[in-house]
Amino acid sequence: MINRRDLLKLTAASALLPPIVGRAATADEPDLRERLLVAQASPVLRRDRLPEPIVIESVELLRHGEQFFVRVRSSDGTEGLALTNKRVIRSIYPMLPALVMPHFVGKDARDLDKLIEGVFVRGHNYKWQGLGFWSCVAWVEFALLDLIGNHVDAPLGELVGDRIRDRSGIYYANGDRESSAGAVVDQLEELIDISGAKAVKFKLGARMRYTDASTKRDFELIPLARKRLGDDVTLFTDANSSFDVPLAIRIGQQLEAHGYGFFEEPVQFDHYDETRAVAEALEVPVAGGEQVYGMRRFQWLIENEALQILQPDLLFFGGFVRSIRVARMAEAAGLKVVPHMSGFGLGSLHVLHYASVVPNSMPYQEFKGDKDGLPYEVIGTGKPLQSIDGEIDIPSGPGLGVRFDPDYMRRFKPVEP
Ligand SMILES: [Mg+2]
Known part of the structure; x- marks a missing residue:
């Protein structure tokens, strides 16, 4: 039970705590907290x-x-x-x-x-x-x-800022965790052939867990993909929360040794302290955010240097406006964003419009092709979104810039x- 004297001590101690706004977030970035709060609260729609x-x-x-x-x-x-x-x-x-x-x-x-x-x-x-x-x-x-x-x-980007990009690079993601390392690299080669993509992503671990077999495959796949795809292809990996901290660090060191671009969700997505521990131990950027729903959660992840690449999902996180706020927070901290892309069908359209207006966007946006065969065309081209030489023209017609049959x-x- 707290007596009156303890209560007074606690009250006195709390009075000494710095106020939240303007508080030193890190020793070398004394006003980061304030900039993050401004970034997430400023008007978005122009x-x-x-x-x-x-x-x-x-x-x-x-x-x-x-x-x-x-x-x-x-x-x-x-x-x-x-x-x-x-x-x-x-x-x-x-x-x-x-x-x-x-x-x-x-x-x-x-x-x-x-x-x-x-x-x-x-x-x-x-x-x-x-x-x-x-x-x-x-x-x-x-x-x-x-x-x-x-x-x-006006196209979507111009409703929230100045359009700074008319086209964007794309990356393809491979979701295969069952095939051998060699077969996965075969599939990556095929994706590069059909799209001209300069970047690809593949899976690590066994999805929310790892096994002896998955770890053996990971250690084989990481160097093999680099060797066979060459140094000019940017390689990303996604562990979907598979590892614990020690294994994530060992895997991450392999990624560093072979020049990988990022390491997505190395440990369970909502284990923020563990994510930070992995990021602290590694040079390869740690990416994440597809399962973050609160603005202040993103703020924490940025402020505590748990993530170096922020991946809000433009749908799961509540849309374009909220995701622009995440990009602005990332920018304030000198970090990059590349949205997670959940929208089959026209999900690529959303992330391309986002890239059109976000200066700290990564050069490659996820593209899944047109698997659904939706009857739509980009206004002005009469065709669906297409990757040519690994790049897509961002629609410039009004709104989303597409027309359905x-x-x-x-x-x-x-x-x-
Ligand atoms: Mg992912």
Whole structure:
């Protein structure tokens, strides 16, 4: 039990603690904390480029088979569309009309920053924080950005800043943990052949665990990929939380010896102290963030030098605006971002628009090709997104810069709440 004297001591001690704002974060970066707080709180949507109110008249969820779209309309009849991630939405779509969509109806889309903050605290929505809730917010947000872009005839990037890139390099990721090291390198060669990619990523460990067999394969694969693909290819690896700290450090040293670009999720994704321990022991940059849902979690990871490359997922983390805030925090700390790309279908479109406007973006964005065969075209080219010589032109048409086949869209019907 605390007596009065102890309580007074505690109170006195807490009075000596430095205030949170402006507190020295690290000895050599005394004002980092303050810069991170400014970066995450500054306006994102450029209201100065939006002279007229854009009143959101409707927010609808449309479905045809396995595919869902969010469609928004403003009072003058302009539309915005966002294709959702079909692997995610089929498990969670009732959250959209129940928790998220009604918050936006009747509001001015120019207040997007505040609407996103508002939907988080609406009712008890904050208790739902996680992949499901934030993905729902992100889909509505991408539809609204498409709508706003259509209103002012500007691509998505120009709604939040100055477009600094018209094209971006891509990397392909290989997800095979079953095949031999040699067979994985065969697959990487094939991906490079079809896309011209200058960077590829492959998996390490056994996904959330490791085994003797997976470790043997990792130690074989790391030098083999470098030897066969050559020094001109940038190599990334993703452990999906497979290792403990000692093994992560041994693996990381191999990555360093063979000049790898980053080491993603070496230890369990929410073991932040362990992630920091790995990062402290290694020179190869540690990447992560695809399973981070809170802005202050990213702040902690940056401030404590646990991650050197930040990977917010533009859908899982709640959309473009929130992910821009992460990029700005990373920039304030001199770090790079490369978003995790969860959106099959048009996920690449989101990360390309992000790269168009984020100065500290890495030179390669993840691209999965057009596996779904979606009937869409990039406005101005008449073709889907294509990697030529390992680069993709970032769409410059209004909003998301793509158009779906009208016959295909007519098959979609509203999902009743
Ligand atoms: Mg990953």
